[in-house]
Amino acid sequence: MSGASITARLLIVAALLPTAGHAAQSIVVGSKPFAESYILGEIMAQTLETAGFAVERRFGLGATLVTFAALEQGEIDVYPEYTGTLSHTILDGGEVVDAVALADALDAHGLRIITPFGFDNSYAIAVRQHIAAQHGLSRISDLTRAASLNFAFTHEFLDRPDGWVGLKAAYGLTVDAGGIEHGLAYRALADGKIDVTDAYATDGDIARYELTTLDDDRHFFPEYLAIALGRSDLEPEAVAALTGLQGRIDATTMRAMNARASVDGVAFAEIANDFLQGAAQPGDAAAEGLDPRWRQLARNTQRHLELTVVALVAAIIAAVLLGIAVHRSRTLSRTVLYLAGLLQTIPSIALLALMIPLFGIGVTPAIIALFLYSLLPILRNTITALITIDPLLRRVAQAMGLTPTQQVRYVLLPLALPSVLAGVRTAAVICIGTATLAAFIGAGGLGDPIVTGLALNDTGLILQGAVPAALLAMLTELIFERLERRLVPAHLVSNRLPQ
């Protein structure tokens, strides 16, 4: 019948949902949102599972900033990282640091390098194999003899001091180079539009396009040794298990595994499993059948709903109470709406990142961010509806002897209900959309396949997250339409629905 009873119903729904959090005593393995990091993460996770540990996977965390912060705060216990990246992140200079200095710096953060995997994912200079043969190219210094070739580098590489500028100086190269988008570089190389470009040493595409990388004979590029980075307090048995991976993955192996993921679309878990079983041959992804996929979809959807519903219910309660509290004062209303509007202008990914220092990673910060995003539409509609209620109705409610609480409960809220519901509906749709980004801070949900799909450039995988999210948004619209029809007398809807 009224606003309060919907709130009550939603609260019950929220209470019935399982609370999200860590499983006790399990080791949390993280990864960044690109294929190589997922694969190394899986390899570590499966290694730990084989050693008898319970493992929780927090894969696809948004870039170094998020992942490193998560490790520091103990939200994750271990993840794959690169020494060069750490030098940048911790010592924030571009300087190449020696292993001892790096270990000391990490120690100060309560972290340690558990083991190197055995390959260096540094920058590399890539050319087609037949061009290399034709021009006798095997080392970067050979490029001084190949001025007729067409050089094009990614924009980042062109601008970095440890990129093209430094490389030119170090090798005495005199050619000019153009810029190209990273996504297009390999294709352009394969098509012969360009001849020389920058690459990462273990890119799966190097194998796919039959390219070769030139030897950095003057050791210009800093080392990007792949390592398992973990917390100093990680259990010794876990450290021992992970140390077993030391030096077992070389650049060629890694490149092949990356290609299986990004070119053949094999699941990370399967690639990792094949590697650990010593079976390098392509597996049969289809043999797994549809069942695990559906289960995964169900899990993602459930998590997505948990995030959305909890955030939304909290936002409804907060916004409606706040709206009731401030609506009598124009100045207060304006201030509150202004602040809520300000929150809305923070890009969602930035808001999520801002949550990390305060609440770590995972479900909690995601819910708080979604909560903040949902406030404005509900708050605005609540305040607007309350302000526009006929003053005569307020006067009558007061004069007939309703207490202030009864005035809110029996007159103000029911009259504001259609508008509040419309605000909740808007917030719900925003919430469902924004919740896909929560995967970047390890909260899971339907964003998980999207983030993974983006890492693999796999449209199918992206759609596995995007389509259910869109359907969920549409379903929400329908549910609210029904709810409105049930809760609000028809004559109040037609002339009260805002916008």
Next chain:
Amino acid sequence: MPATVQFRNVSKRFGATEALHEISLKLPELGITAVVGESGSGKSTLLQHINGMLRPDAGEVRVFGAPVNYNALPAFRRRIGYAVQGIGLFPHLTVADNIGLLARLEGWSTDRVRKRIDTLMALMELDAALAPRYPHMLSGGQQQRVGLCRALMMSPPLMLLDEPFSGLDAVTRRGLHERLLALQERSPMAIVLVTHDMREAERLASHLVVLLRGSVVQAGSLPAVLAEPHPYVKELLGASQ
């Protein structure tokens, strides 16, 4: 006769305007008292002091033999029926729910509420079939009858009517006048009626209070006032002829 409503030297200003000036009044415990005067004379301001919607700047308002307790207004106001010109029926509640709201909050049984609503609607000559309808489906006259039913629900010893018949056509108004007189016949109570219509006052009231620019010009029983009308009252009577 002990007065239900008493004003002692009540003054009220809104900014620079003095809305009430040292009003002292005793209203009778039973019967209809009409408060008349032109627009801006302070009639409505006077009425709103009785149920504590407004608080005097100076002086004291006493109701039911005691000063108004501004710390316990809701309970106090439930003993005072209230109906206004705009009616102010709650659009999200049916006719029955509008009338029965207070009783339900007071914890009356469903059965008791329904019976009381039936009685009141019959008294106001409202078709019982209107009970489940929403206010916007009713005519203006029907809405005002529902408004009166709502004011009467808790059988208050005192009713405040703030121009409830304005804005209605003559026939509807006459019908409502009859209902009000019938009600008064059946269960007498104190009713304070604010009106700018002298003829309405003559038809309904047993007592008159005439206001001019925030002051009482003349007050007393209707026959007494009509026997020796103040020049301003004569003027009002003349204007309404």
